[in-house]
Amino acid sequence: MTSYIATQLTRLEHFVQRHDYAGYDPYDALNSPVLCAASGGTKWGRIACTQLLKRCPVNVRPFLGIRPGHNPKALGLFLEGYARLHRREPCDEFADSAAYLIRRLAELSTPTRSGHGWGYNFDWQSRAFFVPKFTPSIVCSSFVAHALLDAAEVFGSQQAYQLALPVGEFLLRDLNRTIEGNCFCFSYTPLDRYAVHNASLLGASVLIRLHRLTGSAGLRDAALAALAYSMKHQRENGSWFYSERDTAHWVDSFHTGFNLEAVRRFLKAGEALTYRQAYTRGVRFYADEFFLPDGTPKYYAGRTFPIDIHAAAEAISFFADEGAPFAPLVERVLGWTFANLADDRGFFYYQKGPRLTNRIPYMRWGQAWMFRALAAAMNALNVTSSKRTYACPAGEANASVNHAFDRFARLGCL
Numbered sequence: 001m002t003s004y005i006a007t008q009l010t011r012l013e014h015f016v017q018r019h020d021y022a023g024y025d026p027y028d029a030l031n032s033p034v035l036c037a038a039s040g041g042t043k044w045g046r047i048a049c050t051q052l053l054k055r056c057p058v059n060v061r062p063f064l065g066i067r068p069g070h071n072p073k074a075l076g077l078f079l080e081g082y083a084r085l086h087r088r089e090p091c092d093e094f095a096d097s098a099a100y101l102i103r104r105l106a107e108l109s110t111p112t113r114s115g116h117g118w119g120y121n122f123d124w125q126s127r128a129f130f131v132p133k134f135t136p137s138i139v140c141s142s143f144v145a146h147a148l149l150d151a152a153e154v155f156g157s158q159q160a161y162q163l164a165l166p167v168g169e170f171l172l173r174d175l176n177r178t179i180e181g182n183c184f185c186f187s188y189t190p191l192d193r194y195a196v197h198n199a200s201l202l203g204a205s206v207l208i209r210l211h212r213l214t215g216s217a218g219l220r221d222a223a224l225a226a227l228a229y230s231m232k233h234q235r236e237n238g239s240w241f242y243s244e245r246d247t248a249h250w251v252d253s254f255h256t257g258f259n260l261e262a263v264r265r266f267l268k269a270g271e272a273l274t275y276r277q278a279y280t281r282g283v284r285f286y287a288d289e290f291f292l293p294d295g296t297p298k299y300y301a302g303r304t305f306p307i308d309i310h311a312a313a314e315a316i317s318f319f320a321d322e323g324a325p326f327a328p329l330v331e332r333v334l335g336w337t338f339a340n341l342a343d344d345r346g347f348f349y350y351q352k353g354p355r356l357t358n359r360i361p362y363m364r365w366g367q368a369w370m371f372r373a374l375a376a377a378m379n380a381l382n383v384t385s386s387k388r389t390y391a392c393p394a395g396e397a398n399a400s401v402n403h404a405f406d407r408f409a410r411l412g413c414l
Helices: 001-017 033-039 044-053 072-088 092-108 138-155 157-172 197-214 215-233 253-268 271-291 311-318 325-341 363-380 394-410
Strands: 177-180 182-187
Touching: 001 394, 033 044, 033 325, 044 072, 072 092, 072 363, 092 138, 092 253, 138 157, 157 197, 157 215, 177 197, 177 215, 182 197, 182 215, 197 215, 197 253, 215 253, 215 271, 215 325, 215 394, 253 271, 253 311, 311 325, 311 363
Parallel strands: none
Antiparallel strands: 177 182
16 A cells, blocks of 8 residues: 555656646636636526536536646645645755745746735636636635745755745735634635635634744734634534525535644644644544545545545545554545546546546546645655656566455455
């Protein structure tokens, strides 16, 4: 199993580097002049075009005028993966790849009134609001900021550190807030007032990390107030609704993981320790409700399909960092993912339904998340990750694949 994780990571790295970390996205429909015209410029027209393309199992984007692009969030996730790998086993190639990604992120940052942030490389329309491409969002900016801070720590990159600092001002001063008493929820972008738990918690986790680096009391106060809002709304079973809006009362796997990742950053920083029991309850809910016995990652609590690479990747990343007690779960999810969503050419498929698998290799949604996940698994399962040892000839790789599949067959996981 461990040798196959290394082999799969090598294959994936080769795939994404051949494509210069650029690719398509499930939500990039509005980059098409054809679909923009077809949408009529209306909210529901844009949603219809986006959903139709997202659900299409054949990648017709080239025929619609959509070109592969660099998504800042994807670049941030790749950067975080390289930082993880280098922290474990320093390697010049990891450092070179990280330096390249940092330069690209510098080019793609968007200035705001108070700082800067990152947004997606396509227009997108939700039920609540419309966001033009590269508009900084709290989610995209938070993942990038954490990756930059990791790179500053691991590679000693002053450029990464300087790029991360202005994100604090963007979060603190440019986003709107939904206020409840002494706590609040950050908005998703400067353009809306939508209060979403995972988005606000991710932003708060960046602020608490920046506070530890800068000593700014304002960053800490805002971080704790935003944390308090979501912890107040945590449900008795440990879960969170996506949002407290009546139309957003669903509970899904990867947003549950994002919430818990953010809370974990506070606890590891020695902050908000009164929430440790609530955190533990959330981890248990995540582990108990979103996986079948063979490691199949469910999208929603109580419903299996569609099975999404995003859900698999976040589960691997999150539980790998939870340590030894969750190593068996990490191995089961990895085994199922390798058997069902991994392609021999190195990439990972998008979704698996009861009758059809969507094999489109989306760069942000699938490849970036799995690169981050495999890097986390390398650390958690004590896999040697050096370039000297995990790059292997094709015949050796095939033998590793067969060995891993045989093992999971014996475990009843295939």
